[in-house]
Amino acid sequence: MPVPVVDLSLLAPEIALAVLATAILILGLIVPKGSRFGLSWLAIVGLAGVLGITLAGWENQGTLYEGLFIVDQYAIFFKITFLVAAFLVALGSQRYIERIGDQSEYYSVLLFAALGMLVMASAGDFITLYLGLELMTIAFIILVCFNRTSARSLEAGIKYILLAGMSSAVLLYGLSLVYGLSGSVLIPEVAQAVARHPSPALILGMVMLVAGLGFKISAVPFHMWAPDIYEGAPTPITAFLAAGSKAASFAILLRIFVAALPGVWAYWTTLVAILAAVTIIVGNLVAIPQTNIKRLLAYSSIAQAGYILVGLVTAEATGVKAVMFYAFLYVFATVGAFTVASCFYSVTGSDEIKDYAGLSQRSPFMAAVMVVCMLSMAGIPPLAGFVGKFYLFATVVNDYLWLVFIGLVMSMVSVYYYLKVTLVMYRDEPVDNTPIKLSGPVAVTLLITMAATLLIGICPGPLSEAVNAAANTFFLH
């Protein structure tokens, strides 16, 4: 049997990331405790390098291992998204992590999580998908309970292990059903099998698969874990969970949906529309009574997942592009908001919204970033979120007017609770007047998130062109 020629250049980002993560882990053991801070810089610079490699490989497309691993611009776009998220989180969390644990462990695990996402984006079959998913999930489990002295963090970790384990089990069980009945694990072949012989067991298998991924994107009714774990986890990790793990799951969900589209899964669309609507409603309404900023952002991120699901409803070219567009801009808004929260926690030790009183006087920059990020999530022009939402809803406006209606009513509701936070920051007098100082890297993170949110909103052209190109390669398969 001839050995298939593998073009390793297609795998360059994954290889580089794996090497980097391992190197940091090993160096952590060698370097004495006091000087491990440099490792965080190695991770950050390394991530920037991997991002560069990925960007450089934009034109380099192909499939590996008989279709198990797909490198198209669609995958590359999502990889860029994850790497940007990882980069921002890494940059913004140096000081935060210094207080709670070991730098080298943190950064290497963070990089492994990102590696898992990269693999997911390129998965052409369910096994690769599962590999990537588990790599990401296990890394996240470690990260969620990284703050070993905090009972909350540990509790969140335990919860995440059990619930993520359960969802993985469901996914795996679904996978075995699918394989048993269709005889294949390749996404396109399974899709064809579903089209030809839609036996109930096969459909059950697919439902379980989707549920497993639905857990990751925290779509209602698979969302119950999110607020508890978002609240308990170290805040930078929450940001990465909300931005990265969600985007990765969307990337693979889209692949499954679009591959299976021609004809059969038309019936899924109503279902997805319902899921999207319920997710938007629950996420936004439950966000209203929250008093903890992380819980509020958690519910708001559930709602955001609902919005992105809207793009899945049509699963056509426009929908795919809208999802990609939104996933990308969502990274900035989420990381920005959570970085402010983590920074605030580092100084005050509080996540309560009422303690944000007078933040505009203590740190005008932090308050401004928070407002910009939140207004973007609420979809106020001219910020990025507006363009993204407009695009998402424009894809379904003719067939699912009710969904658009719900989406817009609920984004109005979301303005209400975002505004509550804004009011506290800008209107209330601070209890403690001391200004909050930002460290350089954190300030840079915040600046990037804010600038990107503004820029994508004002000038969405370049991003939309990239999305366009990327989505077109996707449809060649």
Place this chain on the structure above:
Amino acid sequence: MVEYAMNHAWLIPLLPTLAFVAIIFLTRPWPLLSALIAVGAMLTSCFFATFTAIGVFTSPELTEKPLVYAVNWFNMPGMEINVGILLDPVSAMMMFMVTLVGSLIFIYAIGYMQDDPGYSVFFSYVSLFAAFMLLLVASSSLVEMFVGWEGVGLCSYLLIGFYQHKISAREAAKKAFITCRVADFGLLLGMLLLFWNFGTLDFAALAEKIPHFQQYNVSAATLALIAFLVFCGPIGKSGQFPLHVWLPDAMEGPTPVSALIHAATMVVAGVYLVARVMFLFHEVPSVMQLVAVTGGFTALFAATIAVTQREIKRILAYSTISQIGYMMLALGVGSLTAGMFHLWTHAFFKALLFLGAGSVLVALHHKADVWEMGGLLKKMPITGWTFLVGCIAIAGIPPFAGFWSKDEILLATLESGHYVLFAMAAFTAFLTAFYMFRLFFLAFTGAENPANHPKESPWVMTVPLIFLAIFSLVGGWVGTPWANVWSEWIFFGHPHHGEPNYMVMIGSVVLAGLGIYLAYYFYCADREKVKVRELARRYQGIYTLLYNKYYIDEIYLWLNHTLVDGAAKIFYLFDIYVVDGIIVNGVAAITGLFGEGLRVTATGRLQNYALVFFLGVLAVFVVLAFTSPLLAGPIWGGVR
């Protein structure tokens, strides 16, 4: 110069933006410099707008085909959005009006905001507001306009809540923002539908496509729905019934803000929007009726409330709502000419009235109750006399500006055969004259209140008053029935030359005169105001109802509490307690039956989260099985 201005019209919104950036980032510590930058930018914009207007109003071809400078903003297959500047007589007029009134109000604010700790911030916000407003006015596509639309809303929010220490100001700001958002989602939905059906949101392209909507497989019903949804935006932004509640509360902001945003410019953006997409409304007579009825009703409704209010700015706020109702009425009966004409004249006299009120408030240290004023005319002659000019103008006495535009509206309503609306509008004219002169007589004539020590405001505040007073006089002369220049330029479809209708003219003057006389009789001639108190006592019920603004705020508050908060609570409770409580206890009870051994996990919560997850999987599967015929066969077939 004219050509240069027209080619560089994009500078008009850009300059205030630059002023905003400069103040926020550079000159914030130096208040006066900040103010000068803001005023300078605004005056330069006004300069450009003037020349642009001259250019537009000397090129008759622009009434047919507007001049558009656009660039591509967003481009994906199936989605192409351009942004740019659209120049036609309507937008040129608006730009000129906004920059002119804006400049005068900015100058006034130099005096009014004196010694305020947030002096620089104030000027940065108003500059940003002006930038968004001008963007809204100049935009060549609905999306771009929407950006401006939300931007002015945001600035309005910031400025209403400018006096941060006042709780009422914060609440008012929140109310304004949220009420407008309610309306905006309608507008956004309408925009999305327009985009989906016609593939564009450029005004010029839409104007060509919508009259042939059948060709695009759009039913008349869909078009009516779109028009209705689009109209939701103006209902909120322009304070029309039933979303008018935010506007009176918005008076918590500094007075120049009330004059600029909540009288002359932002609140009429709704009218402007309807005028801009008149080609849409024109195709849907039912929605046109709705616009007319909403306008006519709001005009009368707000005027009745204004009759009983006591705070000077609140009276003016209700009067603004009422006057915008007039404009909507005009648009609804199909006269874009009359609607925009009233918008134009109203901007001057209402800005004048607000600035006059601000001058009074400064003199009286923000004592706002008109019943506690009196005799101010002697102590504050410039403010007093210019205020009188404003009152005459709004009451509709010739040859002041308000007369001509109101006359146009009455005439258009009558000619279109809306007799009931005509009667309502005429009665509103009477009420307007009455409540405005009630305000004037109570505040400026009669005995002085010994507790007050008023003195005239500095020239930086009175000079803008004088300018606005002049415009309130001459501003209407461009549209007299005998030499109607206005209708030659600003119209929809074809220019319409109404014959001078002396019956309507005389009738409206008589009604206004009657209103003024009654106000004089009750509030000026009767020194002790015995008669009016007696009247209020006799009709206690009506008086209380009007004074409390028909209790609409209370109704909304109640609805808000029960519906929104209720729903949020229910969902929250469901998330936490149904899962935590009922299912927890239920599962715990069942588990208990199997012995403690099964309860391995530490908390009950986790099990329930998992339970919900599995129920979710089941639900998804069942839904899929039911909705998909392809699956229903294999699944249910076996059962049958």
